[in-house]
Amino acid sequence: MNRKSAPEEQETLTPGGIAVPPPLRIESAAFTGSLATLFHLARDGRIDLTGVPLSPVCSAYLEYIRTTEQLDVDAAGAALLALAYLVERKAWALLPIADPPPPQELPELPEPTAHEFAFAVDTLDEWQRERGDIFFRAAEADGVYELPFDVGKVTAADLARAFERIMERARPVDVTPLAKPRPSLQEVMASVLAIARTTSEALPLEAFLPEDYTRLDAVFVFLAVLELLRIGTLTAELVEGDVRFGLKGGQR
Amino acid sequence: MTRTLEGAIESVLFVAQLPVTLDELCEVTSAKKSEVTEALERIGARLQTGSGLQLVRIAGGYQLCTRREYADSVAKYLKPQKRKLTRSALEVLAIVAYRQPITGLDIQVIRGVQSEHAIRTLVDRGLIAEIGRKNSPGRPILYGTTQEFLHHFKLNDLSELPPVEGAEGLQEIGA
Numbered sequence: 001m002n003r004k005s006a007p008e009e010q011e012t013l014t015p016g017g018i019a020v021p022p023p024l025r026i027e028s029a030a031f032t033g034s035l036a037t038l039f040h041l042a043r044d045g046r047i048d049l050t051g052v053p054l055s056p057v058c059s060a061y062l063e064y065i066r067t068t069e070q071l072d073v074d075a076a077g078a079a080l081l082a083l084a085y086l087v088e089r090k091a092w093a094l095l096p097i098a099d100p101p102p103p104q105e106l107p108e109l110p111e112p113t114a115h116e117f118a119f120a121v122d123t124l125d126e127w128q129r130e131r132g133d134i135f136f137r138a139a140e141a142d143g144v145y146e147l148p149f150d151v152g153k154v155t156a157a158d159l160a161r162a163f164e165r166i167m168e169r170a171r172p173v174d175v176t177p178l179a180k181p182r183p184s185l186q187e188v189m190a191s192v193l194a195i196a197r198t199t200s201e202a203l204p205l206e207a208f209l210p211e212d213y214t215r216l217d218a219v220f221v222f223l224a225v226l227e228l229l230r231i232g233t234l235t236a237e238l239v240e241g242d243v244r245f246g247l248k249g250g251q252r
Numbered sequence: 253m254t255r256t257l258e259g260a261i262e263s264v265l266f267v268a269q270l271p272v273t274l275d276e277l278c279e280v281t282s283a284k285k286s287e288v289t290e291a292l293e294r295i296g297a298r299l300q301t302g303s304g305l306q307l308v309r310i311a312g313g314y315q316l317c318t319r320r321e322y323a324d325s326v327a328k329y330l331k332p333q334k335r336k337l338t339r340s341a342l343e344v345l346a347i348v349a350y351r352q353p354i355t356g357l358d359i360q361v362i363r364g365v366q367s368e369h370a371i372r373t374l375v376d377r378g379l380i381a382e383i384g385r386k387n388s389p390g391r392p393i394l395y396g397t398t399q400e401f402l403h404h405f406k407l408n409d410l411s412e413l414p415p416v417e418g419a420e421g422l423q424e425i426g427a
Contacts, residue, residue, distance in 0.1 A: 114363045114364065116416055117343060120350065120416050121339065121342045128405060129336075134319070134406070
């Protein structure tokens with residue numbers, strides 16, 4: 001390694017007021033350049049210091065201290081600081097690197113064991129089917145709910161089935177219901193009555209709805225029919241298992 | 253008409269909406285257990301010939317119900333809504349039945365999939381219920397089967413469930 005014992009002419013302070021180390025030149029197989037450059041490269045982790053001998057650099061620094069007649073203390077201090085930094089970094093780099101700890105193995109999730117219950121599930125399924133063929137008192141009987149008004153032999157379950165049927169066909173309510181004026185129950189009752197008056201025959205619940213209707217329409221019509229049943233304007237009867245609604249006394 | 257123990261028991265069973273236990277029958281008829289048991293056997297034997305009803309032991313008691321042969325006629329009259337349990341719900345139910353008391357987390361460990369929906373369905377149907385809290389962090393709910401479970405599958409008690417291989421050991425999950 002060659003080095004110049006005397007610093008070249010240079011500014012000793014950066015614009016920020018930080019002292020610049022003297023331009024000690026380093027020439028080695030791993031690095032050729034000034035001490036300041038080596039310092040920057042080492043600081044940024046862009047050079048492997050283990051391949052750069054620092055002893056000649058330190059000797060050059062000492063020679064620079066001894067031979068310079070008008071020593072710039074700031075520049076000498078900056079060089080010393082840079083050297084100390086390089087020595088420390090190299091010392092750390094030379095320390096043996098401990099093996100990284102083995103990755104912690106996550107505990108394995110237990111294997112699902114639901115297959116052990118397959119036979120039980122099959123058996124329960126079969127029992128469920130068999131059990132569906134026997135009936136207990138009141139266990140599955142309809143008419144558990146008492147209607148507050150008389151609709152003859154029609155039960156709450158008959159009405160519920162009719163309601164379920166129209167709900168199955170209903171489409172969801174539009175996403176802008178607020179922009180659409182909602183009909184009052186009284187208006188829907190009037191509409192139901194108007195349809196009921198068109199015929200003397202009893203009509204299914206679907207007959208009181210338009211071809212394309214929403215769930216809200218279905219609910220309103222069902223409530224309107226219930227209210228008309230309650231006040232006795234409409235009557236309900238069972239026709240082939242389905243509940244039909246007509247004007248009381250078949251009047252038009 | 254002469255009053256008989258058999259007639260009294262049959263009358264009680266006729267009006268009962270839930271299974272009537274042997275103790276209850278003894279209490280209402282003021283008869284001994286052996287006498288009530290014999291009377292029940294006679295009622296059951298008599299109903300086996302020419303009757304649309306049958307006497308069954310279910311959910312720890314006795315109850316009258318219709319015979320399977322007449323299921324179509326009764327169904328036409330009652331119009332029951334089909335509420336069959338799904339396969340996944342049945343699997344959760346089987347796990348609870350065999351492993352109770354069991355937490356929802358343990359059920360998920362056994363199944364390897366989320367089971368919250370199935371558990372909620374079974375709770376809503378009254379087939380399983382909270383029977384306590386596990387003494388562990390968070391005190392999770394412990395589930396067990398109900399009388400409705402026995403009734404739903406026409407079981408008298410849990411010992412009638414079919415044996416399952418490897419039944420032991422799973423209780424340790426989360427212990």
